[in-house]
Amino acid sequence: MSDLALHLPQRLDDEARAQLFTDARTANTFAETPVTDDELSEIWELARWAPTAANFQPLRVVYVKTPEARERLAALMSEGNREKTLAAPAVALLAFDSRFHEHIPTIAPFRAGIVPTLEEDEGMRTGMASFNSAIQAGYFVLAVRSLGFAAGPMGGFDKAGVDAEFFADGRLHSTLVVTIGHPTENSYRDRMPRLEHSDVVQWV
Amino acid sequence: MSDLALHLPQRLDDEARAQLFTDARTANTFAETPVTDDELSEIWELARWAPTAANFQPLRVVYVKTPEARERLAALMSEGNREKTLAAPAVALLAFDSRFHEHIPTIAPFRAGIVPTLEEDEGMRTGMASFNSAIQAGYFVLAVRSLGFAAGPMGGFDKAGVDAEFFADGRLHSTLVVTIGHPTENSYRDRMPRLEHSDVVQWV
Numbered sequence: 001m002s003d004l005a006l007h008l009p010q011r012l013d014d015e016a017r018a019q020l021f022t023d024a025r026t027a028n029t030f031a032e033t034p035v036t037d038d039e040l041s042e043i044w045e046l047a048r049w050a051p052t053a054a055n056f057q058p059l060r061v062v063y064v065k066t067p068e069a070r071e072r073l074a075a076l077m078s079e080g081n082r083e084k085t086l087a088a089p090a091v092a093l094l095a096f097d098s099r100f101h102e103h104i105p106t107i108a109p110f111r112a113g114i115v116p117t118l119e120e121d122e123g124m125r126t127g128m129a130s131f132n133s134a135i136q137a138g139y140f141v142l143a144v145r146s147l148g149f150a151a152g153p154m155g156g157f158d159k160a161g162v163d164a165e166f167f168a169d170g171r172l173h174s175t176l177v178v179t180i181g182h183p184t185e186n187s188y189r190d191r192m193p194r195l196e197h198s199d200v201v202q203w204v
Numbered sequence: 205m206s207d208l209a210l211h212l213p214q215r216l217d218d219e220a221r222a223q224l225f226t227d228a229r230t231a232n233t234f235a236e237t238p239v240t241d242d243e244l245s246e247i248w249e250l251a252r253w254a255p256t257a258a259n260f261q262p263l264r265v266v267y268v269k270t271p272e273a274r275e276r277l278a279a280l281m282s283e284g285n286r287e288k289t290l291a292a293p294a295v296a297l298l299a300f301d302s303r304f305h306e307h308i309p310t311i312a313p314f315r316a317g318i319v320p321t322l323e324e325d326e327g328m329r330t331g332m333a334s335f336n337s338a339i340q341a342g343y344f345v346l347a348v349r350s351l352g353f354a355a356g357p358m359g360g361f362d363k364a365g366v367d368a369e370f371f372a373d374g375r376l377h378s379t380l381v382v383t384i385g386h387p388t389e390n391s392y393r394d395r396m397p398r399l400e401h402s403d404v405v406q407w408v
Contacts, residue, residue: 008387009223011352016220019213020350021250021343037407044405046225048398050345053359055396062406069408107397131359131379134335138342139225141254146224148215155257155335166408175335183212192259193311194252201248202266203241204273204370 020145025188027150028084030181035090037063039147040180043092047143052136055108058100058129059136060172062093072165077177078156088152088179093162094140095172096133098125130175137176144180150187152179224349229392231354232288234385239294241267243351244384247296251347256340259312262304262333263340264376266297276369281381282360292356292383297366298344299376300337302329334379341380348384354391356383 101118
């Protein structure tokens with residue numbers, strides 16, 4: 001009997017589902033408690049296992065740690081996101097690798113035949129990398145929450161500016177900035193409304 | 205004291221983290237056990253609460269339930285995905301709403317000022333909807349797993365064909381097909397390798 005047979009999935013308990021989804025909230029401020037490098041590495045150790053198309057894994061994660069790098073990033077955030085970026089215990093800059101196809105022979109050898117096509121077609125690469133790295137960004141946010149942290153994802157920043165500042169060789173393209181820390185009871189604003197079930201879910 | 209103060213997040217236990225990430229796997233086949241409409245609705249009841257940029261929530265979920273609709277979808281899947289699409293207990297067709305901005309006055313009234321710009325600029329809408337619906341697709345996959353199901357996300361299908369067949373008015377655009385069911389010990393192939401930590405995570 002394989003290990004998998006021993007671990008057929010169960011419905012997570014109410015508390016776990018609440019923490020991941022129904023009670024979870026985007027944090028605007030955090031407790032002073034630091035987030036260690038080991039804890040930040042562990043976020044990736046979870047998120048890395050969730051699936052991507054053909055296993056191509058285009059997401060890259062840059063933890064912006066030094067005060068100098070944090071200032072450089074904050075200067076390129078939208079005004080309302082600057083203070084949050086400076087003050088958070090940890091900040092992840094998420095990006096996609098426009099040359100992810102270089103890893104295909106190692107991570108998806110059964111798809112090695114597509115590498116020359118991808119080398120030629122930057123638009124195709126960008127489309128695949130953008131879509132799949134965004135799915136991985138969703139996994140990343142929930143991995144943060146799985147470890148008992150709160151996340152503050154922010155799309156409001158000068159992406160071309162950040163790419164020029166942090167990814168001067170043109171290979172990586174920034175997509176999202178995520179603050180990470182331990183929340184406090186004052187970390188949250190009121191939750192905004194969600195669409196009605198009937199506006200989102202259809203049956204055919 | 206607010207409810208939030210009573211529910212500051214914890215590290216999920218080993219079993220929950222394993223089920224969501226480290227032990228979880230994409231399923232190619234499923235047990236015969238059906239997945240009920242209530243269970244499918246509950247997936248969305250979880251996933252809907254995870255965050256999107258400015259709360260715009262562009263993802264739409266179409267459960268392809270009738271045998272006739274399932275056949276129409278399967279015919280537009282890549283050859284290797286057809287049998288899986290026909291045989292799965294449940295199939296979700298994920299799409300983004302290219303006119304998500306019509307909901308902004310209700311779900312994000314503080315951003316109502318952007319509605320005229322979005323009405324004019326279809327490219328801007330498509331970019332925002334595509335990126336944020338992909339993040340939501342990541343949440344959706346993990347919501348499936350949170351309820352004890354396995355997911356089989358598939359990007360290999362004729363997207364223009366599916367849009368013409370299922371979304372003839374041009375409003376929705378398909379992005380991903382996700383099979384859903386209870387896994388068995390035979391549901392999985394060997395797991396493919398993941399990138400090294402040092403290929404993904406950087407510190408600056």
